[in-house]
Amino acid sequence: MSEVGSKVSTLRKWLVAGILVWAPLAITYWVINAVIGFMDKTILLLPPSYRPEAVFGFNIPGVGAVLAIIVVLLTGALVANFLGRKLIAMGESVLERIPLVRSVYSAVKQVIETFVSQDSRSFRKVVMVEYPRKNCWSLAFLAGDPVGEVQDKTAQKVITVFVPTAPNPTSGFVIMVPEDEIIALDMSVEEGFRMVISLGVVTPKSQAAKPVPAAPELEKPPSSG
Numbered sequence: 001m002s003e004v005g006s007k008v009s010t011l012r013k014w015l016v017a018g019i020l021v022w023a024p025l026a027i028t029y030w031v032i033n034a035v036i037g038f039m040d041k042t043i044l045l046l047p048p049s050y051r052p053e054a055v056f057g058f059n060i061p062g063v064g065a066v067l068a069i070i071v072v073l074l075t076g077a078l079v080a081n082f083l084g085r086k087l088i089a090m091g092e093s094v095l096e097r098i099p100l101v102r103s104v105y106s107a108v109k110q111v112i113e114t115f116v117s118q119d120s121r122s123f124r125k126v127v128m129v130e131y132p133r134k135n136c137w138s139l140a141f142l143a144g145d146p147v148g149e150v151q152d153k154t155a156q157k158v159i160t161v162f163v164p165t166a167p168n169p170t171s172g173f174v175i176m177v178p179e180d181e182i183i184a185l186d187m188s189v190e191e192g193f194r195m196v197i198s199l200g201v202v203t204p205k206s207q208a209a210k211p212v213p214a215a216p217e218l219e220k221p222p223s224s225g
Contacts, residue, residue, distance in 0.1 A: 040064030042071065123162070126192035128183040131163055131175060137183075138163050139192060146176055156180075169196045 043051055043064035052060040078084035096102045125142040132138070140161040145151070151158065157179045164172035185192070191204040 036062060036065045039068040042068040045071075123189060126185045126187050126189060127161060128185060129161055129163065129175070129177050130181065131173075131177075139185075139196060140164075140175075141189065141192065142182075143174065150176065164193075164196050166196045166199050169193055 040061065041064055045067070048054060052058070052063050079088055092105075095105050123141045123143065127140050127142055128137045129140050130137060131140070140163045143160040143162045146158055146160050150160075154176070158176040159179050159182055160174060160176055161182065162172055162174055164170075187195075187204045194202050195204070
């Protein structure tokens with residue numbers, strides 16, 4: 001290899017190494033900044049005279065995010081008692097009378113309750129399914145057991161799984177697969193999402209199978225001869 005080619009190869013290695021350092025930091029900063037920026041809009045709930053720019057003379061980033069967390073905590077404390085639950089139920093009854101809002105609100109609430117429920121199996125297991133055709137395997141997340149008409153119309157028990165698209169796992173396909181055609185994986189849900197987002201480049205290390213201890217040999221009885 002010529003001296004110029006060697007220098008180009010070295011520069012390429014440095015460039016890749018630099019990208020591997022800065023790209024995750026930049027993306028992490030962008031995501032956190034976007035989330036905090038969205039939560040920071042909660043400051044608009046305060047009257048203009050109580051906002052930081054009016055009290056201190058300048059804007060303080062993050063105050064809205066802190067306010068959003070406080071509002072969520074206070075709402076949770078309110079819902080935890082009987083009176084709070086009655087107030088929430090009254091509010092939901094009003095929303096259920098509005099056609100379009102009723103459909104969106106009930107669907108979103110059911111999905112969120114499924115995700116945060118401690119007893120739910122939803123998205124707590126990574127599996128593999130043959131999709132979109134035989135001998136073509138896709139990574140999927142266990143979504144739960146179908147009930148009602150979906151299960152009654154099938155001859156065998158099926159499991160609902162979510163097959164995400166890459167690199168955006170927030171979209172995908174919900175499919176029902178026979179339980180005996182699902183292969184459970186040992187990787188965590190976080191590792192599964194990481195694999196999808198990285199387009200399969202980042203894969204978790206396979207866990208080495210533990211050796212099965214050999215069965216102890218039985219002593220042979222002494223021959224009578």
